Amino acid sequence: MVNFGYSNCKLTILLAHGMKIGDKHYRSLWLEEGETPQIRYIDQAVLPFRFETGTLHTPEDALLAITEMKVRGAPLIGAVAAGGIFLAAYRSAGKNHQETTVRKWAGKLKQARPTAVNLRVMVDRMADHVLNAFSPESPEERARKEYMKILEGETEACRMIGLHGLEILRDLHRKTGRTVNILTHCNAGWLACIDYGTATAPIYLAHERNIPVHVWVDETRPRNQGARLTAWELQQAGIPHTVITDNAGGHLMQKGCVDVVLVGSDCTTRNGDVANKIGTYLKALAARDNGIPFYVALPVSSIDREMENGVRNIPVEERSGEEVRLIEGLDGENLVRVSILSEEHPVSNPGFDVTPARLVTALITERGVCEATEGGIASLFTDP
Ligand code: MRU
Numbered sequence: 343m344v345n346f347g348y349s350n351c352k353l354t355i356l357l358a359h360g361m362k363i364g365d366k367h368y369r370s371l372w373l374e375e376g377e378t379p380q381i382r383y384i385d386q387a388v389l390p391f392r393f394e395t396g397t398l399h400t401p402e403d404a405l406l407a408i409t410e411m412k413v414r415g416a417p418l419i420g421a422v423a424a425g426g427i428f429l430a431a432y433r434s435a436g437k438n439h440q441e442t443t444v445r446k447w448a449g450k451l452k453q454a455r456p457t458a459v460n461l462r463v464m465v466d467r468m469a470d471h472v473l474n475a476f477s478p479e480s481p482e483e484r485a486r487k488e489y490m491k492i493l494e495g496e497t498e499a500c501r502m503i504g505l506h507g508l509e510i511l512r513d514l515h516r517k518t519g520r521t522v523n524i525l526t527h528c529n530a531g532w533l534a535c536i537d538y539g540t541a542t543a544p545i546y547l548a549h550e551r552n553i554p555v556h557v558w559v560d561e562t563r564p565r566n567q568g569a570r571l572t573a574w575e576l577q578q579a580g581i582p583h584t585v586i587t588d589n590a591g592g593h594l595m596q597k598g599c600v601d602v603v604l605v606g607s608d609c610t611t612r613n614g615d616v617a618n619k620i621g622t623y624l625k626a627l628a629a630r631d632n633g634i635p636f637y638v639a640l641p642v643s644s645i646d647r648e649m650e651n652g653v654r655n656i657p658v659e660e661r662s663g664e665e666v667r668l669i670e671g672l673d674g675e676n677l678v679r680v681s682i683l684s685e686e687h688p689v690s691n692p693g694f695d696v697t698p699a700r701l702v703t704a705l706i707t708e709r710g711v712c713e714a715t716e717g718g719i720a721s722l723f724t725d726p
Contacts (some may be wrong), residue, residue: 360537366549369497369531371413371421373489379432381425386533387412390410390574392674399445400433401426408454408461411565415534416608417496420460423451424492427468440481444472457617457694459609460643464492493536499641500538500680500707502503507604507639510706512553513663514601521554521582522621523601528562528569528605528619530639540606540639544706549581558594562619564665564691588621592628603629605625606641614699614714615652616640620692625718626701638714642722643668644706663689 348691360369368385381398387410388394394413398404399509404426407413413422430447434440448469452462471488472481479487516520530541538546548555557576560570569585576583594600603625610619616622616638649655666689668679683689702714712718 358591369537385412394401401430416458417535420464424464424468426451426701428485428489431472431482435482457608459646497537499708504543504547508547511548525558525600525603527560529567531575541604559585595632603636610645611649617656617694617699623695623697626697639706660691661693663690
């Protein structure tokens with residue numbers, strides 16, 4: 343464990359190799375091979391106050407890491423759940439219950455969180471390779487190879503999202519000749535995505551290429567992923583940023599302080615509707631009212647083409663009311679939760695909202711930038 347104060351940690355982002363912490367480069371998730379393979383992750387539940395890594399030995403560990411929010415963010419929970427299937431196959435190697443074990447865990451992991459579609463996609467992909475592929479290799483070896491492909495594929499997707507999104511930021515800079523002010527919500531950074539991030543990837547690349555950027559970071563109540571994770575990431579990369587309350591964005595847009603809104607997505611439907619962290623929709627409305635472009639960055643693994651209409655069909659996770667009643671922070675050395683609301687009040691805590699496609703300027707994917715329409719999305723899946 344590396345333990346550091348909020349302001350004096352020595353981290354730098356090296357995009358080709360993940361985040362550098364001390365002498366070591368990190369991704370948010372990695373496989374440690376060896377006699378007993380294990381999966382390691384950065385524990386997001388204690389950031390930015392402590393830097394700790396955790397280990398997944400079993401599919402139960404993968405499930406718990408997801409449900410306890412030690413890992414979060416759509417691409418990452420997909421990769422952790424896929425890792426759960428790898429561990430299920432590995433741990434039951436040579437046993438006659440291997441198939442039922444893998445099926446059981448596929449069912450459980452897919453239900454860990456309901457909104458992020460690539461959790462289901464990655465679990466199905468892994469289970470299919472373990473159970474249905476014709477190959478002389480053992481099921482666990484097939485699982486290992488597919489898992490490595492998923493980790494590398496998701497990382498490469500984010501790098502490509504960065505390159506496509508970079509052109510948008512470059513154009514904005516060319517037009518105005520000054521710092522590009524970006525507003526983002528929640529954490530769609532490298533922590534949420536193994537490496538690079540989705541919404542943050544273009545920002546990191548722009549910064550690397552000396553395009554001046556400044557990021558307005560929504561704190562993102564109730565869990566504060568913006569204040570705790572995005573701000574931390576940006577700080578380590580030396581990117582100018584300012585944390586704001588979730589309600590400040592509209593005001594800043596009216597005052598001309600925001601050039602572009604850039605967010606991630608947990609699920610994008612065939613018609614281009616986008617589910618993301620609760621509060622994203624309000625930012626899209628304010629952006630439209632102020633003539634500010636609103637882009638969504640996402641890997642194609644988070645597009646659900648079976649689902650026709652996001653506003654109507656995407657399942658929105660209802661999370662515990664404790665997240666509304668309590669707020670977590672540092673008291674001296676200790677991470678504590680304090681109550682901000684009397685127990686008597688009923689609370690409601692939807693984790694996500696859906697931004698209708700008509701408010702989305704464009705989708706930035708690893709396959710290119712497209713309109714948030716059925717045709718635009720279909721074009722991502724047809725050969726040029
Ligand atoms: O509840 P979380 O923290 O898993 O929600 C994450 C988000 O909403 C992110 O913005 C989303 O996954 C974007 S993709 C990196």
